[in-house]
Amino acid sequence: MSDRNRAVTIADVAARAGVSQASVSRVLNGKQSVDPAIVQAVQAAITALGYTPSVAARSLVHGRNDTIAMVVPDLENPLFQGILRGLSRAAAADGYRVLVADTAEQVDEEEATALEARHRCDAIVLCAPRMPEERLQRLVARIAPVVVVNRPLPGAQVPIVGVDYARGIRDLVDHLHGLGHRRFAFLSGPELSASNAERLRGVADAVAAEPGITIDVIEGGSRLDDGYEAAEYVDAARREGVTAVIAFNDLVALGLMTRLRELGVEVPGDLSIAGFDDVPMARFATPPLTSMSVPRGEIGAQVWTRLRTLIAGGPIEHTVLYRPRLEARESTSRV
């Protein structure tokens, strides 16, 4: 864009090489056979002039530009970072580039950002955990081809790749149950978060399935501070008999542990704590944090296969959910 540097167009190259624009284009794309002498001349002209084709012109003509966009609410979230990595690698293998648009948690912006992004890219990977369902439905219809990440969308005409949070929570409860815990607290995430709702479903399932256990739900959030600030409530619950806490995610768990230490509560001696996501910091915490690991890169790769199918005009493939894997560490122990 706005190239002071490159006033050089395909016409300049053609002129210098003494051939037509069409020939230059053919050489560039290598689709048809062209006289080796012309190829020579064109390539010489290109390097001499330092020519690079205009992306805008190119995408105007074929209506695509081999670029997809990933719209995320929060680039600081290690989950999205990992998915982005996996997605970028997979897409790159097919000659596609990935751009990122961070909506900074502004739900209102997500819609505009996604539409905007869709305008300059061939497809969208959408992470919008807080967008109301019906708005999301409408949006998804407008920006197809699109793959939705990490939230359910009943009956939607869109591929979904995500994490089975409910199952993960259940597995985590089972782990703790096996350690003898019966009274739990769940430190919940953002109220509107879809993945929090899934986790809560897991909590409910666990209570229903496992007779004799109780799970208190304490309001939390999604960041370090939220965990830190919830510690007093958690401690109060502990005094009432809770022996294990499941936090919305690792950051919350880490913040919680920090404050508990200040309060003199020993982990896991007085209280077992588990997180979710298995962020890199988890195993470096004091004590190392038990967490549920999700295959971030794998999710990204899977998103790409679905998106590629869609771009090629294929069908909407089935939803796939990854089951988190328990990473038992020292923050949880026998009661």
Add this chain to the structure above:
Amino acid sequence: MSDRNRAVTIADVAARAGVSQASVSRVLNGKQSVDPAIVQAVQAAITALGYTPSVAARSLVHGRNDTIAMVVPDLENPLFQGILRGLSRAAAADGYRVLVADTAEQVDEEEATALEARHRCDAIVLCAPRMPEERLQRLVARIAPVVVVNRPLPGAQVPIVGVDYARGIRDLVDHLHGLGHRRFAFLSGPELSASNAERLRGVADAVAAEPGITIDVIEGGSRLDDGYEAAEYVDAARREGVTAVIAFNDLVALGLMTRLRELGVEVPGDLSIAGFDDVPMARFATPPLTSMSVPRGEIGAQVWTRLRTLIAGGPIEHTVLYRPRLEARESTSRV
């Protein structure tokens, strides 16, 4: 791009409104006065047809698209995340959008990625801490307008915004010196990293300025693991009399502290430890980590003011370096 949905072009709108394309364009851009009746008709047609102008066509014609790209080596680095935030906010205020291209630490890709990005955006914010200087010089010339972040580039025709790492290290050494420390270790970062070189310069300055102190340099890295793995060497240095360690960044410091705890080394009792960057996790560590805070959002905003000037055809403004601020916490104490 590739719009199955939107086959609707400006011509369709014009036809439906019964006016010329030119009028539709005028209504869209509001540059000239047009008959209110036409405005009405056009707007009605637009909403009826769900028309949205093609970004590609638009950028083809005026050679710009009000979008800039930030090229980063590692989106997981909280520093870049913060800068991105600040940049996005500032640019948004002027109607610009920011896209992100992550080069995944592949130095070889940085060049291609930056060129690519420059093709679809009006300007570039370049973070390339490991790219050899002369290559960077050439690249910068090709992708102007561009602002370089967080690395010096002597004599370059490009605005630079960064952190005064050398000064930060000196201030940190002074802090520790004030606590009575005389023998230090610096756990260095990636060998080719420009900011590591700056830090090493700070180390050298400190040794030169402060008689009677020594600073051993231990090879490290930039991530949690690197700190963890360097712990044995650090511990050995401690046995030889080192009382304070300055890590390349907070992640390294956190990894180091984890391993030291396993080794039974008390922080700060046996050894004071400081990091750099003041990442969110720093104050939640055990013990809370002394660090040098850098104004990430502010840097991003400053980058934008410089880039905006450049885009508007203004001069290359002077380099600006932010001086990190000491956040003294409990990981450092009197010797």
Add this chain to the structure above:
DNA sequence: CCCTGCTGAGAAACCGCTTTCTCGCTGAGA
């Protein structure tokens, strides 16, 4: 009442590239 100047809408050129269409040329088959 006629001429001039101005406003605003439509026609058309153009941004830089791809792709179809056309046509000259070559070589094979009759």
Add this chain to the structure above:
DNA sequence: TCTCAGCGAGAAAGCGGTTTCTCAGCAGGG
């Protein structure tokens, strides 16, 4: 030797907008 298919290069038509140019229509001044 002549015809015709086939190949490859150039001309030209878009892709979807913006912007210049042109010109009709109107108001104001002489």
